[in-house]
Amino acid sequence: MASTPVRSSAPGKVILFGEHAVVYGQPAIAVPVTQVKATATVDAAPAGSGLTIVASDIGERIVFARAPKKDPLAAAAQATLSYLSAREPDATLTIKSTIPISSGLGSGAAVSTALTCALAKFLGHPLEPAEVSKLVYKIEKIHHGTPSGIDNTVIAYEKPIYFTRGEPVERLNVGEPFTLLIADTGKPSPTKKIVDRVRRAREREAAHYDALFDQMGDIAAEARGAIESGDIETLGPLMDENHELLIELGVSSSLLDELVETARLTGALGAKLSGAGQGGNIIALVEDDFAEEVAEALKEAEAAQVIQTKVR
Numbered sequence: 001m002a003s004t005p006v007r008s009s010a011p012g013k014v015i016l017f018g019e020h021a022v023v024y025g026q027p028a029i030a031v032p033v034t035q036v037k038a039t040a041t042v043d044a045a046p047a048g049s050g051l052t053i054v055a056s057d058i059g060e061r062i063v064f065a066r067a068p069k070k071d072p073l074a075a076a077a078q079a080t081l082s083y084l085s086a087r088e089p090d091a092t093l094t095i096k097s098t099i100p101i102s103s104g105l106g107s108g109a110a111v112s113t114a115l116t117c118a119l120a121k122f123l124g125h126p127l128e129p130a131e132v133s134k135l136v137y138k139i140e141k142i143h144h145g146t147p148s149g150i151d152n153t154v155i156a157y158e159k160p161i162y163f164t165r166g167e168p169v170e171r172l173n174v175g176e177p178f179t180l181l182i183a184d185t186g187k188p189s190p191t192k193k194i195v196d197r198v199r200r201a202r203e204r205e206a207a208h209y210d211a212l213f214d215q216m217g218d219i220a221a222e223a224r225g226a227i228e229s230g231d232i233e234t235l236g237p238l239m240d241e242n243h244e245l246l247i248e249l250g251v252s253s254s255l256l257d258e259l260v261e262t263a264r265l266t267g268a269l270g271a272k273l274s275g276a277g278q279g280g281n282i283i284a285l286v287e288d289d290f291a292e293e294v295a296e297a298l299k300e301a302e303a304a305q306v307i308q309t310k311v312r
Helices: 074-086 105-122 128-144 150-157 191-204 206-229 232-249 254-265 288-300
Strands: 006-017 028-044 051-055 062-063 092-097 161-163 178-184 270-274 281-286 305-311
Touching: 006 105, 006 150, 006 206, 006 232, 006 270, 006 281, 028 105, 028 206, 028 270, 028 305, 051 074, 051 191, 062 074, 062 270, 074 105, 074 128, 092 105, 092 191, 128 150, 128 191, 161 232, 178 254, 178 288, 191 206, 206 232, 232 254, 232 270, 254 270, 254 281, 254 288, 270 288, 281 288
Parallel strands: 051 092
Antiparallel strands: 006 028, 028 092, 028 161, 051 062, 178 281, 178 305, 270 281
């Protein structure tokens, strides 16, 4: 057990292609966003004090021994302790995050990942990404009900991935780095509710929705080829096509559509919503020379914030 403070961090993420369809067995592409992150720090505490989890960003202080089983932070700690067959340590675990909550940037998975990694290191048992991903997936079920597993995977590995539910993780080799702008609407995207809504709609019209998911899967597969070959110009139209399918799926909104259109009109090669939809964010593929101009236009179109990231 560590005698000095132990710290771990985890990035945010965006889904480039395949959101919603990934829940139904289609492939999806996701990348880490290192400009925002969650950080967990574990400090030793006096003997007999037990584990306390402090999340000052959301005003929570959790005494582990008395925490509700469904509390995500306590559940992440319990999953880690159980996996390592470890006893509750005398420690204070502090969580901080710069990732907007319910924005499609993987806040919940990032916090769980940082917590799991920091606690395991504090206990003297650092974990491999595959182990972390499996543990965090359990917590994702609390957040999202029936998660695909893509958030915990891309965040635990901190690399671009090509993800198909139930299949081995495939690292995505980026042939040519490209720039994304992530424009946050400032409105929450309640993933669990939206995924449940899509599921109920599919139950009523299975053939129609499965056809949409098949098209999204085809787009993700084509996008993989373009990314790996460095054919960035092909990605823009694929993003536009994917967004139209998400509109048909019923998960977009007037603000998301407005931001997508703004990005396109001011020079983006393509744009789409990213994540569950309704709120959250859009992503825009831009050439570096036009990034600032597009970002300013998105802010003028009422984006709460714009993050620029390079996918490598």
